Amino acid sequence: MSATDTQLKAAHAEVKAEITRTDTKTGLLLAFIGAVLAGTWSAGKDLPLTVFALVPGLAGMALLVGAAGLLLASVRPNLGGDHGFPLWATLTAEQIRATVATDLAEDIAGLSRIAVKKFTGLRRAVDLTRIGGGLLILAVLIALGGAA
Numbered sequence: 722m723s724a725t726d727t728q729l730k731a732a733h734a735e736v737k738a739e740i741t742r743t744d745t746k747t748g749l750l751l752a753f754i755g756a757v758l759a760g761t762w763s764a765g766k767d768l769p770l771t772v773f774a775l776v777p778g779l780a781g782m783a784l785l786v787g788a789a790g791l792l793l794a795s796v797r798p799n800l801g802g803d804h805g806f807p808l809w810a811t812l813t814a815e816q817i818r819a820t821v822a823t824d825l826a827e828d829i830a831g832l833s834r835i836a837v838k839k840f841t842g843l844r845r846a847v848d849l850t851r852i853g854g855g856l857l858i859l860a861v862l863i864a865l866g867g868a869a
Contacts, residue, residue, distance in 0.1 A: 781856030
């Protein structure tokens with residue numbers, strides 16, 4: 722095995738590991754957002770909230786729902802057939818061997834694009850979660866402070 726083959730295989734494994742890591746973070750953030758939304762709804766539905774507390778609270782919840790949407794989009798399966806499992810499902814055993822033997826660099830490039838797209842969605846969702854959480858904290862402070 723040549724040094725180039727070894728480097729290609731290492732790069733391929735690294736990109737696949739990064740996709741797995743990003744998907745794991747996405748799952749954890751989705752669970753966190755779900756817990757925050759459930760807790761906020763449970764705590765807020767019985768409180769007499771003023772408009773001053775409702776506005777940032779509802780905006781915060783809307784941002785958290787938007788973040789959850791971004792996360793779901795980033796883990797949505799791509800069944801277009803141009804890369805990964807859908808492609809392999811359309812090939813014969815011989816075609817798979819030939820494709821893997823000749824197109825590892827192309828596979829790395831395709832997986833890297835997928836990883837960047839997932840990472841970008843995760844990053845945007847984290848930003849929205851931070852802003853939404855801040856707005857929820859503001860709503861709680863207003864509600865507890867009795868601002869009218």
